[in-house]
Amino acid sequence: MARTSLSGFPEWLPDGRVIEQYVLDALRRVFELHGFCGIETRAVETLEQLEAKGETSKEVYVLDRLQALKTAQGRHPGKERRMGLHFDLTVPFARYVVENANELDFPFKRYQIQKVWRGERPQEGRFREFTQADIDVVGNGELPFHFEVDLPLVMAEALNSLPIPPVRVLVNNRKVVQGACECLGVDDVDAALRGLDKLDKIGAEGVAGELAASGIGAAQARALLEMARIRSGSSSEVRSRVAGLGLSGPLLEEGMGELCALLDAAGSRMPGAVVADLRIARGLDYYTGSVYESEVEGHEDLGSICSGGRYDSLASDSKRSYPGVGLSIGVSRLVSRMISAPLVRATRPVPTAVVVAVASEEERERSEAVARALRARGIPTDVAPSAAKFGKQIKFADKRAIPFVWFPGSDGADTVKDIRSGEQVEADPATWAPPAQDLAPGVVPV
């Protein structure tokens, strides 16, 4: 990471950015292979829109025009609509869908990779600006269940295409939790969900305390916590353990049916990628079916770097609703771990594969002509910044881990040197190419 002069606002040095760019390109590639189109939404939403998600409104950065503040003595001038920076990409996407519904084809599959901002207190050491990579599919009025299987598998494929330890998607279903509450006679389902969502943070006893404080009885809480301990990739095991709780009811059955269908389909398409984990509640109240979190093997402390779920009425206007399912990757948190662990390194901090040496400033144009010929064939090429001694020009390449230095020959016979091996061969800029693995900076496990 670069020096951070504002805490919570990470910046990468060039080699860190190579890693981040690699991750972004890999994610985009998988999303596009699956037919998701890329869109972006504006960074700002009206405060009204942002505050509709009450839970997160505490983290919003609001905007004011500096000059407007100056004329209004430091207060927001009442006549302008107040805007804030978006804190996720789901709320803006829902707004985009509703606004452009007549122009979009449904089901509409989109990916969206953008920065988001949260006004965390500086002392909490959290990112206040970070990149998310989301995929969602929304239908017009209805959305088949199979998308609740498809989308977590796209994310599993995307994450497992990265040079990081295996990523598992953990799944649960809101209908299972709500169904269990129904069977148990727990009326305040939201309180149950909020409590269970804290299991990782405050442990079973802590959750039991929270549930009790919400008026949920001890036996009910015990049953919910017992269910929350169920974790398995096998639908039959999940089914039998839930059955062992002695609960039954139509909503629970419906939820179990969906959860097991998801496990079965995922198990056949991508074995091991998806595991049921009934502790997963997700804090957001708009989820109505499958919910997802994830974990990176050996990096469980990182928490869920990819989460989401099914929602039925997040995007809706007076006439229609657009049910959807989506997941969001916390790219900055993942990249930060990849760099700091470190899990990977960039083979070089620059795109350059070849530096063309310059014999004298009078001959710079000749070196430029070589560079032009190489670039025309897709080879990233730089020209030495000054006609220094060749040793210094080689050092320019070496410092940046650029593998090749090109020497225009005084008699027209050019040579190119692999500065790692020292091997130097005659070469023609119209035909020579570096080995494929040297063409662009790579990202390799360490």
Add this chain to the structure above:
Amino acid sequence: MARTSLSGFPEWLPDGRVIEQYVLDALRRVFELHGFCGIETRAVETLEQLEAKGETSKEVYVLDRLQALKTAQGRHPGKERRMGLHFDLTVPFARYVVENANELDFPFKRYQIQKVWRGERPQEGRFREFTQADIDVVGNGELPFHFEVDLPLVMAEALNSLPIPPVRVLVNNRKVVQGACECLGVDDVDAALRGLDKLDKIGAEGVAGELAASGIGAAQARALLEMARIRSGSSSEVRSRVAGLGLSGPLLEEGMGELCALLDAAGSRMPGAVVADLRIARGLDYYTGSVYESEVEGHEDLGSICSGGRYDSLASDSKRSYPGVGLSIGVSRLVSRMISAPLVRATRPVPTAVVVAVASEEERERSEAVARALRARGIPTDVAPSAAKFGKQIKFADKRAIPFVWFPGSDGADTVKDIRSGEQVEADPATWAPPAQDLAPGVVPV
């Protein structure tokens, strides 16, 4: 453009985003071919940093945490450092260079493609959020002149790689204007620059008025305006017309030497791409050498979509200065014109090249297996969202201009149909591929 529910904050529909993404990818490719590394800086800077560029401070969006505002009765709480959204990428880059100087290798060449924000008044119809694509090179203490030739040519190459009319880079040199002022005895060079910068907007008479108001005499103003009329791609013509003004002095000579060297080198490397235009002043006071604007043939009304210049002390701390040269493309303005003119169209709004039909929901997994085989070979593939009648599934592809529909055969003999020609052939998902031009959405001139 999508419906814009907040004026000045553009959003594209999926086909518009295909065009924007095409432009961004093309620019990135050229920048990387020339050895520029990609970095990003945080979206926010301290207000102090932003206000140091007094001229633009009027356009800054300042941030407040909503909860902090609520507890401080609507005013910024004094104890937190005030932050604002960056209004360009040059000021943040200068800060990044100074902060990370010990970690960077100089000369440092970077490209940076990010959103920027300007708190324009809503009624002015300008973008308040837009994307810029910048390249800069900075040296440690010194920076050779040849970069003032190299960088505008990289931009000319990048812009001319797009499916738009030819783009010309227009150049001048601050030393020429300052040198002329020196010869003419004009003391207030800034006033002269500010006046000349408005030539396009208010015309020669308007500028003459402004110059007079700044205490610049009529004869001096006439000479400056006469010089501002010089426009030519030929260094000898520029030289003789400047000589015709009867001015001479060391600074003017130095500037003319640089301007002509730039024209000569550009003329040999990329004929016609660079033209001297002595009316170019650039409003920003940090430029010290070459200054650049640009124009798109036939779209001169769009103004300069790529501008920049040489600066000597923008990035500096108490110990060192990092002189640089850079240019910035106003991507959103360009893309907006490409879409609205229209200059181009996207061949389809989705990445998908093939839709695999689904015969029945029970056989969905078979269609998924075909999709998996195609994706594994880099072919963007979607699976039909429902097992509707095949006619409806073909319509799903047709509405999105997806060229191929795949039919898993009941006897294992799959077929693929080009829905444009109607041609349907037997195909194996392990070997079939679409023609190269159908693999990804294209952007073609209209």
